[in-house]
Amino acid sequence: MDITDFFDTFFEEAEELLADMEQHLLELDVEDPDSEQLNAIFRAAHSIKGGAGTFGFTALQKTTHIFENLLDHARKGELALRADLVDTFLEAKDIMHDQLNAYRSEEEPDQETFERICQTLQQIALEEIGKSLEAAEGAPVANAASSSDTKAASSQKASEEEAGGAGDSSAASGDMLKVALLNVGEKDRTLLVEELEQLGDVQSHSGDESRYEIFLQGNTSADDIEAVMCFIIEPEQVEVTAIESEAPALADTPEPAQAPVQAKSQDPAPEKPAEAAPKAEKKPEKKAEKPKSKKAAAESSSIRVSVDKVDQIINLVGELIITQSMLDQTVSDLEDANSSLQNGMSLLQRNARDLQESVMSIRMIPMEFVFSRFPRVVRDTAGKLGKEIELVTEGKSTELDKSLVERITDPLTHLVRNSLDHGIEMPDEREAVGKPRTGKLTLAARHQGGNILIEVKDDGAGMDRERLLAKARENDLNVSDTMSDEDVWQLIFAPGFSTAKEVTDVSGRGVGMDVVKRNIQGMGGRVEIQSKKGEGTNTRIVLPLTLAILDGMSIKVGAEKFILPLSAVLESLQPAKGDMYAMAGDDVVLKVRDEYLPVIAIHEVLDVENAITDPTKSIAVIVQGEGRRYAMLVDELVGQQQVVVKNLEDNYRKVPGISAATILGDGSVSLILDITGLHRLSQAKKESGRPVSQQNPKYFKEAEPS
Structure with a gap:
């Protein structure tokens, strides 16, 4: 079996994990971080690392591994979070996304970017964690801890590189794990054993198709193994347990990476590393609870299906509806059609419509999928403009056809950036006119008849009618003072039209808004604008629920x-x-x-x-x-x-x-x-x-x- 057959599954799941990671990072309160959010970010990085290691995506694996270690310190309270650190984490997420796209395109990620982000994350580990310990334990202890941490990081990095980067800081070197494969065919078993040989020393393996057991010794954690297995077989087909009987023998084995890290977090004194070893041995016991297995089992109730296959089903259902309409027309033309035939046609019509709605619902995706991308857009754009913006989303559960969801994202991004740049004023300007310093941008979606209505609303300065008309005359557009407000607002969609006083990397070149209108019309929709000077602007997009x-x-x-x-x-x-x-x-x-x-x-x-x-x-x-x-x-x-x-x-x-x-x-x-x-x-x-x-x-x- 070719392992590349599983690439698409990994790419899709990694995309989802990166999206979840970004959302949690944006919602993170640096003053009082939620432990559940930190754990979710850590788990996302951990899962991506495991899959990247399986498929040989070295740059992505190493980036996520360093990032994962930082997150581990953050969730243990050893790394004090700040807004600029979260910005660096978001940058790391973007680079991981670029690396993922490179591997998807069968290319190597940019080496210079990879080295830069790794160096940045390692620098944070060496400097910021030491500062946090200094604040918690006092200067003399912290200095020693920082020195110990520097040596530990170097030792750990060398140990991981020697092991091919597959190790995990949470697993002690030499741990014995039993991996049980349930209902796995011979070809998959052979493939999985080969992959496990890359993660440690396979001591023995035996069994049959119903249960096949592999004993693995090495520094790979149960989490890593589960992440690797789940890209090839279903989560419920694998069980990973620690072999407790081996613990006494393993306790005598020196731990070059684990002991200093534990010593650093507990006490820099020489006698502490010996006390840290039992803790490292007990870590696999956490896996006995297997909280993630329940989640994975719940997720296994859904399947991934190619959009082409769904489209084919929709097309066939459409043909069925047409055939049913033809039969209905024929029956209605019969003068002596008996009641049984008419009742049967009525039932067929009802069932065909129900089938059509059920199949169409497969393609429907909640608007949350679109809205989840905008907290990052608003954060980054507001930062560049020096504005304070609050983003509010409404109607995230409103559903839209998948093909429209993918096509509406770019037009919405243009409209959001336009509101941030041209609509919402600078904090001082808002304060001067009695508004809160923080501007409000609302993204809303709701059903309206057979359409979906998407709104981009801001509480900014609104549009200036006279300024728009003056700019239109400068651009030789055919305008008059008697034009309705609705027609005047539509001028912003004219090609090359811009009221920006200077060109920035956000807007001002007169491109984008005409493309927005053209793209929305291409989806069978329309754009409407409502604006009131001094109060704000509401851009409304009306789209059909589906194009099928x-x-x-x-x-x-x-x-x-x-x-x-x-x-x-x-x-x-x-x-x-x-x-x-x-x-x-x-x-x-x-x-x-x-x-x-x-x-x-x-x-x-x-x-x-x-x-x-x-x-x-x-x-x-x-x-x-x-x-x-x-x-x-x-x-x-x-x-x-x-x-x-x-x-x-x-x-x-x-x-x-x-x-x-x-x-x-x-x-x-x-x-x-x-x-x-x-x-x-x-x-x-x-x-x-x-x-x-x-x-x-x-x-x-x-x-x-x-």
């Missing part, structure tokens, strides 16, 4: 049926001739409650034959896209329905004005319309041919609206 299933409005134009995303439909009405205006520049607008909306005649844009050409006999569907409202002329509203989205680009090619396609209950293909794409296509057709206002002048007023 769409709630749509079925419309008819001529003999063709199209689907409009229901989230974009605001209302529908019958246009009156007095509300239609032919504008200069070959545009036609519809007046709706004192607002003039661009008109898009779908039959003209998509060349649909036998459609209604008189707008007063059509139905105007008011839709919203790219922050603007449009009036789409259609012949008939068929009704609302949930449709399975089929990607048109994968199966055919990109079609202007069309975002995707679906299959209706009668087996026909219906195109899902792209609102903003239709508007652009409409403008292009007007430029290349005769506009609507010239083709049918009798339908519109000649005068332009004032």
